[in-house]
Amino acid sequence: MxxxxxxxxxxxxxxxxxxxxxxxxxxxxxxxxxxxxxxxxxxxxxxxxxxxxxxxxxxxxxxxxxxxxxxxxxxxxxxxxxxxxxxxxIKSQPTLLLFKGQYCDDAMQRERVVKAEILAAVRERGMADIEQVHAVVLETDGAFSVIASAGEYDSVLEGVEGVSSR
The missing domain is CATH 1.20.1270 (Substrate Binding Domain Of Dnak; Chain:A; Domain 2)
Known part of the structure; x- marks a missing residue:
């Protein structure tokens, strides 16, 4: 052939x-x-x-x-x-990048994420003020999760690197 x-x-x-x-x-x-x-x-x-x-x-x-x-x-x-x-x-841990309106600079540097990327994720969510954001998490697949409001226990942040130190 x-x-x-x-x-x-x-x-x-x-x-x-x-x-x-x-x-x-x-x-x-x-x-x-x-x-x-x-x-x-x-x-x-x-x-x-x-x-x-x-x-x-x-x-x-x-x-x-x-x-x-x-x-x-x-x-x-x-x-x-x-x-x-x-x-x-085989799987990395999600990382906290912003918590209660405050950037987690050490985590951002370690994950090579800049503020502009976090702000873009917040804007994508339709939010106008970083103070409205409870948390931004860099997920294991590279996506950003924006959490607008906190529950009593922050249970959705379980297993996220950087949460226990807050």
Missing amino acids: NPIMHTIVVGILSYVALIIVLRVSGKRTLSKWNAFDFVTTIALGSILATALTSTQVSLAQSVTAFIVIVLLQFVITFTSVRSRGVLKL
């Missing part, structure tokens, strides 16, 4: 196989990204690119590689639900 035809046939079949593997693997594979999910996605993309461009890699090898990567992700996420150590290894 000539290289162009190989790319077309293997590309279509690999793409279909990847979609099937991702659908079977569940929603977690396509969830918002943390570093672990990013690596998995890059690996899957690399496998697909190799399948498309290399005549020396068979379709069976590519599909096997897809399955191995998704199975590894499943095993690690399955284990992380049951082991605090594995969870800490």
Whole structure:
């Protein structure tokens, strides 16, 4: 088979196989990204690119590689639900960036976040004054959560780095 035809046939079949593997693997594979999910996605993309461009890699090898990567992700996420150590290894902790209108400068510097990014998240929430904000948290996927008002116990901030010191 000539290289162009190989790319077309293997590309279509690999793409279909990847979609099937991702659908079977569940929603977690396509969830918002943390570093672990990013690596998995890059690996899957690399496998697909190799399948498309290399005549020396068979379709069976590519599909096997897809399955191995998704199975590894499943095993690690399955284990992380049951082991605090594995969870800490693959998932970072959310970080408090602003609390009761006051910036957490040390946390902002450590997470490489500037005030403008926090203000943008607050504006996105439709708030006009930083004093209205109870907390801003940098989540494990890189998103900002803006909490407008406090409850009696701040239970939504449980597990957020920097909360216990407040």
